[in-house]
Amino acid sequence: MNKVMSNKWIIALYVLPGLLLISVLIFIPLILSAYYGLMKWDGIGAMEFIGLENYINAIQDAKFWESAFHSFLLALFSTLSLVIYLAISIILASKIKGSDILRKIYLIPMLLSSVAIAQLWIKIFNPSNGMLNSILLGLGVENPPAWLAEPSIVLYAIFIPILWQYAGFYILIYYAALKNIPESLIEAARIDGATPFQIAYKIKLPLIMGVVKVTIVLAIVGSLKYFDLIYVMTGGGPNGASEVMASYMYKLAFASNDFGYGSAIGFLLLIITLIVTVIVRKATATKEEIQY
Amino acid sequence: MKIKKAFATMFVTFASVLLVAGCSSSDDNANKDGKKTVEFMHLWPEGSSKQHNKIVSDIIMDFEEENPDVKIDLEVLSNEQYKDKLKVLSTSNELPDVGMTWAAGFLEPYVNGDKFATLDDILEEDLKDSFVSGTAEAYEIDGDTYGLPLELNIATVFYNKAIFDEYDLKEPETFEELEKVVKTLNDNGVAPIALGNKDRWTGSLWYMYLADRIGGVEVLNNAIDRSGSFEDPALIEAAEKVQNLVDMDAFVKGFNGLSDEEAKSMFMSEQAAMYLIATWDLPNYTTNEDVPQEFRDSVDYFNFPTVDDKGDMNSFVGGPGVGLFVAEDSDVKDEAKDFASFFVQEWGEKSVTDAGVIPATKVDGESLDLPQMYVDVLDDLNAASNITLFADVQMSADVAQVHLDMIQSLFGEDSTPEDFAKEHEDALSTEE
Known part of the structure; x- marks a missing residue:
């Protein structure tokens, strides 16, 4: 085996299929979309080179920044919700009754497709027949809001299913990480008289910090490029109140027939996500890595 | 070791073949058997x-x-x-x-x-x-x-006769009568009009009809083909009328977040009394066996009413x-x-x-055995004085998006009628 791996040609050969695939599917389209961003193009007819006009327009486009703001809000909420997921995982990972079945229940939303989730929540949010408003009416709330129709509420209403959708995923990751902590460490802390809260905060959390950092990056990047539920549930409406960067890009390219501008927005989306990722990695970097 | 090498080579070859096969075009139009x-x-x-x-x-x-x-x-x-x-x-x-x-x-x-x-x-x-x-x-x-x-297709207002009869209502022929119908229904706790304005073109139908009745058949077309202006008083007044209806709670609750399908199902489950849609929906009210006979029998339609004695009820939005x-x-x-x-x-x-x-x-309507409502629509089509093509179809894709977004915003009362007209005018004039 070592002999095979020491041959550079063999290594190259092994890497080649993956590299080819990733180039064809990711890197080449990426460069192409940056290039299309330089064009005035309706996606159908001939292209016309217009230089950086699309990019300059995008930077001055109030609607784009509004959608970017919505994306960042989503990123903020997803990151904050990680705390809740972590707390749930710590409870699940301690030996409580039924933690096995609870863990599976939390995972169910992840097994559903986004469109199914969207349909489910559209029904829940229905202003006159929906489950949510029926419960509110039953509780005596007069005139409960039309969740997906009011510009001031719609964004937060959609955040709920989005966060719900991914809760199971993060709980699963945290759970696995917590299960990896050697029992002896916790046992030792307990003998020294640490409270369960101290154990969680001073022992468990630092030990899985590496995983936590990864989930923060995942949550932020995932939020910034988020698309599915927004597209199905409101299409970015009413009048852009729930628009995020990806849905705005889609709308420009496919509904307004402006592929050049849409590509430019898409490329900016990539740049923004890249910058944020770098910042987050820098901000959460620690010199010492705690080992067990 | 040799075996492993052989495996590796085989795998690479296999992967490349897959890749090449995936890229090659597979659309040969002439089959082997000459078809x-x-x-x-x-x-x-x-x-x-x-x-x-x-x-x-x-x-x-x-x-x-x-x-x-x-x-x-x-x-x-x-x-x-x-x-x-x-x-x-x-x-x-x-x-x-x-x-x-x-x-x-x-x-x-x-x-x-x-x-x-x-x-x-x-x-x-x-x-x-x-x-x-x-x-x-x-x-x-x-x-x-x-x-x-x-x-x-032409758009007409379908309504539930059973509900209308219950509250002793008639097909409205003027906007005032429509407002009265809306008020009576609201007083009795019935949602007057099903509207799924998440899809936006649905609200556009209401706006187009009001514009047609108030300003005549040409004013909207002229604004779009640039021989006129979107800031025409009639087009602004039509937008005001839309907001009047919204203020009266004429449309079902949360209409801006409902899709047309949801609105339709409200109308079809008798939760709303009226529904403005084009005649592609006729089968649901005539021949579609999946819809209960009782409901199909209780649906009729009327042409969009006149506004302040203006407009021609035989002029339609459609195409x-x-x-x-x-x-x-x-x-x-x-x-x-x-x-x-x-x-x-x-x-x-x-x-x-x-x-x-x-x-x-x-x-040829004579020789076929057709449902009565279908025959009525055919008669209306024959008598039509004008059919204005759906606005979002008339406009270029870019402007259509502005129009549709502004419709949502107008119905949601986020924009004033004046802003509504100005945004359209701006979008249309940059295209010239």
Whole structure:
């Protein structure tokens, strides 16, 4: 085996299929979309080179920044919700009754497709027949809001299913990480008289910090490029109140027939996500890595 | 070690073969047995448009029977997916040989990009004089026709007679009467009008009718084709009337977050009394066996009322729906054109009898046994003084998006009527 791996040609050969695939599917389209961003193009007819006009327009486009703001809000909420997921995982990972079945229940939303989730929540949010408003009416709330129709509420209403959708995923990751902590460490802390809260905060959390950092990056990047539920549930409406960067890009390219501008927005989306990722990695970097 | 090396080599070869195979094109139009394949794409999946879907299958079967050397290769997508896929396919020059398109603004970029073939030859031979006037013209750009219309629709207000009778209401003929109906229904706790304005073109129908009644048939068309202005007082007044209706709670709660499908299901489950939609929905109120007979019997329709004694109740918002195109770079253009022409002719008969929708080809209403409401709509069509094409179809895609977004914002009372008009004017004038 070592002999095979020491041959550079063999290594190259092994890497080649993956590299080819990733180039064809990711890197080449990426460069192409940056290039299309330089064009005035309706996606159908001939292209016309217009230089950086699309990019300059995008930077001055109030609607784009509004959608970017919505994306960042989503990123903020997803990151904050990680705390809740972590707390749930710590409870699940301690030996409580039924933690096995609870863990599976939390995972169910992840097994559903986004469109199914969207349909489910559209029904829940229905202003006159929906489950949510029926419960509110039953509780005596007069005139409960039309969740997906009011510009001031719609964004937060959609955040709920989005966060719900991914809760199971993060709980699963945290759970696995917590299960990896050697029992002896916790046992030792307990003998020294640490409270369960101290154990969680001073022992468990630092030990899985590496995983936590990864989930923060995942949550932020995932939020910034988020698309599915927004597209199905409101299409970015009413009048852009729930628009995020990806849905705005889609709308420009496919509904307004402006592929050049849409590509430019898409490329900016990539740049923004890249910058944020770098910042987050820098901000959460620690010199010492705690080992067990 | 050698074995491992051999495995590795094999794997790489295998992977490359897969990759190459994936890239190579697989559309050879001439099969081994000499059959030609015509690719056809439509947007009536079995689930949501059962009758349409069945008619298409029947037509394809008939065509293949008459032309044994041609095979139709079918692909079906639902409306929005269809639009997206069509765009992507045209970008990579792989349009199906025959497919469906919309008129005017949707058609234009495809024609300018030389993607669609002109169909003047078919129109002058096989299909001469078979279309209702004004329908094929909507697919005309610079004197050439690029689409064969299939449907013809007009929007009317459908209403639930049972609910109207219960509160002793009459079909409103003026806007004031409509407002009274709305008020009575609201007082009795019945939602007056089902509207799914998440889809936005639904609200646009209301706006267009108000504009037509207040300003006459030309004012909106003129604003769009730039011989007039969108800041015309009539267009602003129409926007005010929309907000009057919203203030009266004329539309169901949360309409801006509801899709047209949801609004329709509210109307069909008798939770709302009125519903403005185009006649493509006729089967639901006449022949569709999946809808309870009792409900179908209790639905009737009225033309949009006049406003302040202005407007003509025989002027409609509507126009041709989808039409067939033939791809310009099709390898089997002749067969594709034959198929398109065959399709339109058979569709003209079958859509009336089997689906109960109104085709763009002329219908002989006398000789067929048709539901009463269908006959009424045909009569209205014959008596129509004008049919204004749906605004979002008339406009270019870019402006249409502004229009649709502003409709949502107007109905949601986020914009004043003046802003509404100004945004339109700005968008339209940058296009000039």
